[in-house]
Amino acid sequence: MTACVANNCVNRSESKVSRYSFPLQKKKRLRQWLKNINRKKWLPSTSSRICARHFTEDCFTINRNLKPDAIPTLFGNPGSPSKERAALINVNREHNYCKVFLDAEGVVDEADEAQVNVSKATEVSVIVDEAVKVQVNDSEATASHHADHYYAMRKSPISFKRQAENIMGSIRKKLRLVQQKSRKKKSRKFKIKVSCLTQVITSLKEKLLISSGCAEMLENSFSGVHKTLLSRRVQSKRLIASEELRSFAMTLHFYSAKAYSFVRKAFDLVLPHPATIRTWYSHISADPGFTKPAFSALACHAQNRMVEGKETLCALMLDEVAIRKHVEHAAGRFHGYVDLGCGTVDDSLPSAKCALVLMVVAINDSWKIPVAFFLIDGMTGEERANIISECLHRLHATGVRTVSLTCDGPSCHFSMLRALGATLDVNNMRSSFAHPADPSQMVHVLLDVNHMLKLLRNTLADGGLFQTPNGEIRWKYIEELNKLQEMFKMAHVRWEKQKMKVKLGAQVFSSIVADALEYCNTQLHLPQFSGCEETVKFLRTIYAAFDVLNSRNPLGKGSKAPMRISNKDRVQEILLKAQRSLLELKDSKGRLVHLGQRKTCVVGFIASCASAWNIFLDVVIQPNAPCSYLLTYRLSQDHLDLFFSCLRACGGFNNNPTSRQFTAAYKRLLLSQVQTRTGNCILRDNTTIMDVTLSAANTLRRFDLKPVEQCDLEYQHCPNVDSMSDYKDAAINYIADFVVQKLKEKHTCMPCADALTSATVHPFILLKNRGGLAKPSAGIVAVCRESERCFQGILRTTSGKLPQCNVITSAIVTQVLEYSAGKTLFPQLHNHMFETTVDDNHVHILVKMASSLYCKIRMNHLARRATESLNKDSVGHKFKKLIRFHHQ
DSSP: OOOBOSTTOOOOTTSOOOEEEOOTTOHHHHHHHHHHHTOTTOOOOTTOEEEGGGSOGGGBOTTSOBOTTOOOOOOOOTTSOOHHHHHHHHHHHHHHHHHHHHHHHTOOOHHHHHHHHHHHHHHHHHHHHHHHHHHHHHHHHHHHHOTTTOOOOSSOHHHHHHHHHHHHHHHHHHHHHHHHHHHHHHHHHHSBOOSBTHHHHHHHHHTTOSOHHHHHHHHHHHTTOBGGGGSEEEETTEEEEOHHHHHHHHHHHHHOHHHHHHHHHHBOOOOOOHHHHHHHHHTOOOOSEEOHHHHHHHHHHHHHHHHTTOOOEEEEEEEEEEOOOOOEEETTEEESBOBOSSSOOOTTSOBOOEEEEEEEEESSSSEEEEEEEEEESOOOHHHHHHHHHHHHHHHHHTTOEEEEEEEOOOHHHHHHHHHHTOBOOTTSOBOEEEOSSOTTSEEEEEEOHHHHHHHHHHHHHHHOEEEETTEEEESHHHHHHHHHHOOSOHHHHSOGGGTTOHHHHHHHSSHHHHHHHHHHHHTSOOGGGTTOHHHHHHHHHHHHHHHHTTOOOTTOOGGGSOBOSTTHHHHHHHHHHHHHHHHTOBOTTSOBGGGSTTOHHHHHHHHHHHHHHHHHIIIIISTTOSOSSBOGGGGSTHHHHHHHHHHHTTTSOOSSOOHHHHHHHHHHHTTOOOOOSOSSSOOOSOOEEOOOOTTOSSOSOOOSSOOOOOOSSOGGGOOOOOOOOHHHHHHHHHHHHHHHHHHHHHOOOHHHHHHTBOSOOOHHHHHHOSSOOOOBOHHHHHHHHHHHHHHHHHHHHTTTSOOOOTTHHHHHHHHHHHHHHTSOSOGGGHHHHTTSOGGGOHHHHHHHHHHHHHHHHHHHHHHHHHHHHHHHHHHHHHHHHHHHHHHO
16 A cells, blocks of 8 residues: 655555545646645646545545545544654664664664663753754744644755755764764773783784784883883974884884774874874985985995094995896885986886995995995996985095995906906905095905905805815815714705805804814824814815905904904904915815806905905004994995895885885885894894984983983992891891892893803891702893992982882982993803993893893882882771771
8 A cells, every 4th residue: 555645644554544546537637636735746647546534524434435526625634643753753763773773883872772772862861852942933833824734844845855864964973972972982892901011012923913023022122111201202292203112113114004003093092193104204305316415424324424533434235136027116106126316217118127325334434335226127337326425425525434345246347446446356456435525545345254254155065175285175174074073054054045044154263163173183093083184274264264254343352353453463464364374275176266157266365355454544544544443344235235124124024025015115214223143144233224204302222221310319329328137138138039030031141141140149048949040140240239329329319208200210320320331240251241242241231131120120119119108008097097087
């Protein structure tokens, strides 16, 4: 059954009210019906019906049929809802729709839904009251005109519909606000609360969202950072990201965007949106060619150093990294073709297959920075020489003095060096060329000694032997040694599949291998090692020269020591001995190696020895020299190889990035504090990429160690206290045992772990020991005792009150470091200390970690004592009130 066609009639097809068809055959009567119905531009059809409620009683017969002259005249249906009721029905429908929508979104739980329903009911009642007030005049007028059967509206349906839409719009707006609040409440409710980033890093590792290299880097850099440092500071009514927050966000987003999104959703950290991170990158220009922000940063740094009366010395190095030959369209242009930064790129050029990168490494500082990259498909030596010459001109304009040029050994680099003016001929060696911007300065050439050592290993292994005037150097001795004691991994001997691994070659040419061969020959008298004397001598010679050309610790000893005035004679003797040994080498056919097809290793090693010595003469020996010593590791190409490893680590390790991916990663590395411990070489120092951010006041890299802030109470100069009692000394020894256990969990170095414990311990430890105590060494006990002495001085300064300063631990650690500077706390680590860099000194690390742990324990103890004191005061106050009430 069809619905009634009258305007605003609520009698639908399912109602039991009778319906009647139109008199289509009687035109006069039909016109009267249409006039009363008052529907403009509408004509009835054979299926159109009108209900009985629009006819008076005299229009019906006894059988409830219409009379032949019946005309509908009633259009004020008593069963139809009033305007107020219609508005309320629409409001309720809208409310039910929004409620269903919220339930479908899963935003509101039962408690939240009850609260939302209450708020919606209040809003609906207010809106309906307003609708009733608006329509009351029309309702009164309608009732006065025709109390029961008047349905004409003073306002048109369009205006009423518009008013209803306005009401619905206000309801929707309020519902959206409530919905947003509910979502935020739920997101805050289910986010994991953390106090430091160790929990975040552990969770990412468990869910396999980051690689092991990324996890190791994050643990070393951010695991100890407190959550409060990763918050936003409010300055000038704006939320500003702290340096720690920027560093953590950019590093994590660099390694894995998926892991970054997980941390933002799962943990209660105020990490910026990825769009914000892209905004930080947006102001840095890093298109192919020379990187202008890098040269601006270098100019600023050189100017600051000049104000301090210091000169900026740098080593320039270049190398290539393979990229995928792939053309793609993005940002309105095509990417993937050869691009030298000239601004002209079209499909007439070939696709780029590698990127040539130039980097500058500071010799008298601890930073590095890439200054240019070019997307190429091969480049001649003369073209490379032009690029190097232009780069040297630009560096000279910034105030930077370039003292060396480091590269590896392909034939195009030999052509490049000849075009620049250097001659790498062992009979007429000239391993330097005049600076193109200042002919009075010389730029010394080094073929990376790590690559030369690798090539020397390859040549010896492929040929089987080298001939010398005193005997033969054979590869079979190294293979026999590996069979005897499995001294190496199989990769050291079967190196063919890992030719690029420099560390495998460096570990073969070592004094450990030479000592093992000598012991097997002279002490064990094993026949397979008979005649290995010349091999042992050669290994030790190359090992000593390699150490001299790879020194990185100012406190190193022996051949690992830096080049100083005090050891120049010994260093010169080592380098000259290595050059003589290499010049005497002959292959299995009796031909000199430096004249054959595989001469690169010999020529490159000899050129590096000569250049390193000449650089030492220029920057250390000469009057008014800018350096007191030379760390030759600054001249190594390892810095560039580690940079390439960081490029591949962007977004997960990608060994074959496209040109666009390479450009994006290069740009992000100019801002991100990203390090890696993997690659063709091993990370040996903390040389970091210089920050090119224009907003930085200075261009120096942000270091992990920062100056300790001064506070009102000068805790850094704590007054000395009297000697401690035996009781307190026993307690300190017992706390030191806990400190040792925590140090072994955090510091995994085996020599350091052995130095933390001792067989001789305090009697109180023996009394308390049930088999699980660690027996701290005298050095750890001394650190804890000095930390306690500083604590006693602080408490004396504050008259026993809790110290209210956030740098107490830093001040105490600084004081303990000053105390330990003139003492030998860990004699077992004396030699081990010089095997690491100054900023990675394991003795200092142990002292700082032990003092910091002890401070944490003492702080917690002071807080617990304060809590107990408050509880006692509260109980005593209640007891006094009870006694007073009893007396009353």
